[in-house]
Amino acid sequence: MGxxxxxxxxxxxxxxxxLAQGDTSAMGALYQRHAPLAKRxxxxxxxxxxxxxxxxxxxxxxxxxxxxxxxxPLEAGMRRxxxxxxxxxxxxxxRKTWVRRTLLRRHQIVSLGMARPASTSPELAILLxxxxxxxxxxxxxxxxxxxxxxxxxxxxxxxxxGLLGLRHETVRTRLFRARQRLIDDVxxxxxxxxxxxxxx
Amino acid sequence: MTACGKWQRFRDPFEATRDTxxxxxxxxxxxCRASLAQWTAVEAELGQSVEMVDAIPVDDALVLRRVxxxxxxxxxxxxxxxxxxxxxxxxxxxxxxLFWAFRGLDEAPLAPQSGRSLALEGELITEPGTRTAPLxxxxxxxxxVPKESRARFRIGRHTLGVAAGASFxxxxxxxxxxxxxxxxxxxxxxxxxxxxRGAFEVIAGPISVRVKGxxxxxxxEGRHVAVAVDEGRVEVRSAGMGTRPVVSGQGLVAEAGxxxxxxxxxxASRERIPALLRAEGKVPTNGPTPRPxxxxxxxxxxxxxxxxxxxxxxxxxxRAGDVPTRTVKNGPSTVSASEGLATWRGxxxxxxxxxxxxxxxxxLSRNPSDSxxxxxxxxxxxxxxxxxxxxxxYRRVIALGPADQARLARFKAGILCQDKLGRHAEAVSLxxxxxxxxxxxxxxxxxxxxxxxxxxxxxxxxGEARRALTEVVEKYGANPVAAQAREILARLR
Numbered sequence: 001m002g003x004x005x006x007x008x009x010x011x012x013x014x015x016x017x018x019l020a021q022g023d024t025s026a027m028g029a030l031y032q033r034h035a036p037l038a039k040r041x042x043x044x045x046x047x048x049x050x051x052x053x054x055x056x057x058x059x060x061x062x063x064x065x066x067x068x069x070x071x072x073p074l075e076a077g078m079r080r081x082x083x084x085x086x087x088x089x090x091x092x093x094x095r096k097t098w099v100r101r102t103l104l105r106r107h108q109i110v111s112l113g114m115a116r117p118a119s120t121s122p123e124l125a126i127l128l129x130x131x132x133x134x135x136x137x138x139x140x141x142x143x144x145x146x147x148x149x150x151x152x153x154x155x156x157x158x159x160x161x162g163l164l165g166l167r168h169e170t171v172r173t174r175l176f177r178a179r180q181r182l183i184d185d186v187x188x189x190x191x192x193x194x195x196x197x198x199x200x
Numbered sequence: 201m202t203a204c205g206k207w208q209r210f211r212d213p214f215e216a217t218r219d220t221x222x223x224x225x226x227x228x229x230x231x232c233r234a235s236l237a238q239w240t241a242v243e244a245e246l247g248q249s250v251e252m253v254d255a256i257p258v259d260d261a262l263v264l265r266r267v268x269x270x271x272x273x274x275x276x277x278x279x280x281x282x283x284x285x286x287x288x289x290x291x292x293x294x295x296x297x298l299f300w301a302f303r304g305l306d307e308a309p310l311a312p313q314s315g316r317s318l319a320l321e322g323e324l325i326t327e328p329g330t331r332t333a334p335l336x337x338x339x340x341x342x343x344x345v346p347k348e349s350r351a352r353f354r355i356g357r358h359t360l361g362v363a364a365g366a367s368f369x370x371x372x373x374x375x376x377x378x379x380x381x382x383x384x385x386x387x388x389x390x391x392x393x394x395x396x397r398g399a400f401e402v403i404a405g406p407i408s409v410r411v412k413g414x415x416x417x418x419x420x421e422g423r424h425v426a427v428a429v430d431e432g433r434v435e436v437r438s439a440g441m442g443t444r445p446v447v448s449g450q451g452l453v454a455e456a457g458x459x460x461x462x463x464x465x466x467x468a469s470r471e472r473i474p475a476l477l478r479a480e481g482k483v484p485t486n487g488p489t490p491r492p493x494x495x496x497x498x499x500x501x502x503x504x505x506x507x508x509x510x511x512x513x514x515x516x517x518x519r520a521g522d523v524p525t526r527t528v529k530n531g532p533s534t535v536s537a538s539e540g541l542a543t544w545r546g547x548x549x550x551x552x553x554x555x556x557x558x559x560x561x562x563x564l565s566r567n568p569s570d571s572x573x574x575x576x577x578x579x580x581x582x583x584x585x586x587x588x589x590x591x592x593x594y595r596r597v598i599a600l601g602p603a604d605q606a607r608l609a610r611f612k613a614g615i616l617c618q619d620k621l622g623r624h625a626e627a628v629s630l631x632x633x634x635x636x637x638x639x640x641x642x643x644x645x646x647x648x649x650x651x652x653x654x655x656x657x658x659x660x661x662x663g664e665a666r667r668a669l670t671e672v673v674e675k676y677g678a679n680p681v682a683a684q685a686r687e688i689l690a691r692l693r
Contacts, residue, residue, distance in 0.1 A: 024271055031264050039258060055258050062267045070414075070432060071448060132242055133249040150213050152247050157213030168214060176208045183238045 012078040019069035031062055034082050038062070041086035044148050046093065047137060053093075060089050083155070084163050087145075094141075135185035143178035146171055207232035211239070221625045221659055293319070318356030318373045324349045325479065342369050345385070352479055355380075357392035358400060361476030363419075363483070371403070379403065386419035386488075388476035406456040408437045414448075417473045417488060424490035425454045428465050430473040451488045451554070463558015541572055548576065553584045571600040575609060582612070587620040603637065610634040611644055615651065624655040631655065646676040650685045662692055 010018075010029065018026040038061045042054055049057065064085045072081065136144060145164065149155045155163065161171050206229065210222040226232045322335040326349045335351060337343050344367040345351045353360040355373045362368065366385020372378060380387070382404040391400045391411045400411040404420040407427075414432020418425060427436050428451035435443040436452060438459050446452055450462035451469060468484050475483040540563060547556040560577040564570060578593030594613035598606045614630035617623040631652040638645050653668035665688070672685035 024268060027267060027271075028264060031260070031267070035258075035260060035263070051258070055263055058258060058263050059266050059270065062263075063270050066267070066271050073447070129245055129249040132245050136246070136249065151243050160213065172213060175213055176205065179208065179239055180205075180235075182242055183235060186238075186242060 013072075016069050016072045016078075019066055020072070024066070027062065027066060030065065034078060035062075037079065037082050038086050041083055042090060044152075045087065045090040045141075045145055049093070057089055057093055060093075061085050064089065080155075080159060080163065083149075083153075087163050131186055132182070135182050138185060139178055139181060143174045143181070146174040147178035147182070150175055204229050204231045205235075207236040207239070210236070221628075221661075289319075318358075318375065318378065320353070320355055320370060320373055322351055322353035322360075323479075324351050337370055339370050339373050342367065342383075350476065350483060352477070359390040359477055361388040361390075361478070363387065363476060377401070382418055382420050384420055384422075386417060386472075386476070388415065388417040388473045390415050390477045406438060407454050410435050410437070415473055415477070416446075417476065419488055419490050421490040423455050426488035426490040427452055427454065428469050428473060428488040430470055451558075453488075453491055461558070461562040463562070464554050466552070466554030469554065541576060544576055544580075548580050548583060553580055556580050557584070569600055571597050571602065571605050574600065575605055578609070578612070582616060587616045591616050591621070591626075598633075607634055607637045610637070611648055614648070618651055618655050624658040627655040628652060628659065628661075646672055646679045646681045649676075650681045650688075653685060654688055657688055657692055666692055 010026075012030070012033070015026040015030050019030070035058065038058055039054070042049070042057050042061070046054070046057070061082070065082070068081075068085065136147070139147065146160055146166075149160045149163065150157070157168060157171050157175075160166070161168050164171070166174075206222050207226050210226050210232075226236055317339075320337050320339070322337055324335055324345070335343075335353075337353060343351075343362075345362050345364060347365045350364050351360075351362040353362065353370075355370065355378055356375075358378060360380065363386040366387055367383040368385075368387060369381045369383070370379075371381050378400045380389075380402045382402055387402070389400070389402060389411070391414060402409045402418050404418055404425045405423055407418075407420075407425045409416065409418050409427055411432075411434055414434075415430040416432075416434050417428045417430070419428075420426075427434065427446055429446045429448055431448050433445055433447040435445055436454055436459055437443045438454055438457060444452065444459050444462070446462045449465055449470065451465045452460045452462045454460065465488070469488045472484050472488075475481060540559065544556045544559050547553075547559075557577065557580050560573055560580065564573050564577065567573065574593050574596040578590045578597065581587075581590035581593055591613045594609040594616075597609035598613070600606075610630045610633045614627045614634060617630060618627040631648050634648050635645065635652060638648070649668050649672045653665045653672065656662075656665035656668060669685040669689045669692075672679075673682050673689070676682050
């Protein structure tokens, strides 16, 4: 099993079309191209999942991608399609593991601020980003999903509503609350440092 | 939490409801200004904060190998299950053959003659929930369903739902091929793709509809055929021409030598397909209608594109549903643009919104500057309840002109923004544009001015609202809208 078709040769639509016709060699190119996005989506939606679980979920996403190839609408855009499959996979995992995570108390939220900062960043920026990352980690899951999709991934409100199967008002409310909580949770000192930095 | 949250509306995630007129408020309000500055600073760092945990350690080669293994494993299990089912079916079939042989009946046994043939069985359904005696078709036999009933047939694991009065024949039914010939009426097909190695095909005169996996309906009236797909995709081929793919949610009409471009199905047409396939329940009477292709201005005498194949010379896209753009060489277009517009307007009035939209989209893909067609498309979307899309289409008209069409488009879009979308800032802009371009005797001016005032009031621009509404009361006192204007004025005081 090699890398399949050279990714620069075929478009996403062509690869999905081949997958729909049973040509699984297209999966290699699709994985190379879109696995980083799927990893990012799963990692952000499920910070409580372990690395092994995320690997399993990544497999689930691409098996689901294979299954969905016959009905892949050409105008969908692969980014949205992958995000949609990842969101559904994450939701299914959360529901399936609710008992284990909640009743057995094995669920531990891994704050987004736990990672090692980039070594080239100035110390102040690292501390501020960690503080923001911690604040994001404390947000309720549903608010965090909407916030990350909009403020980081750049999806519009309509796209988020479609991806997560929410009403517009729900998306708006969750985003507004997430923003306000973030502002309230990031310490005044950190905020003033940020604002002072901006003005320099 | 700050008392004033209007800065959030200023940065609304939905463009449709983003209120840019709040900019003035945000600049004046200390709380909003501070919150917005704080949020902007946090947002700028947010991406990098989150990226700090993006480096999830994953063995990509292992994941990819496991994905392939899982897909292959499922295919093997499906094949094993299929072999078990066939073995069981063959055993049952042999038992039934012995049973019928002992009974000495003249009818052909229901069991397949050989291991390759698929079992045929069926039933008539007279009313919702009422099933009459079974109907046992034979390969090659002409079957006509009575007008008071509909029928449901099984060909192996495939299901055919046949509408009342339809007539058809099962020309082939084995593991390599299933072929159904439709003489008249409509039948819906639910194809089990694991059942047959080969094609599942419905022939309607010169038109062939071959399954590339799933649920679709074919309706025929004489030489005119309509195809609608509920799930999956099919290929439609006209004798002597190439194939046109039709995907889920699309339909088209065809006759010998001509196939229309696929168009979006309206919900009634689409619902008819699963309803015909159900064993019980009522079936909607309206649905995809076979009709002459002269009614559709997107009829093409050129062969449609091959799905996934070489691009026809001169055409600029090769995706399902796209209309080939090369010049029709075998003669003039069957319908002029003005005749098409009149026809499509009639469809919109008659409620055939899906067909009208499909035809308009096809026409506009070839004639993107046709302002009248954009206006019609906007009206179609407005009637279908897709108000935001309708406003976008009206904006095209405004951009393309001419002046009178643009003026009317501003008015209609302004009303939609106000009544249906709650986008008052946009309504003010559109209605203001209408008022600027219309004279004092313009028929709709009073209404436009009243609505203009209403949106201004909704935005908190009370002074401007009062001026507009007062003008309505003073100049158009006898007009019914003046009463509305008075009402709004009274609320403002």
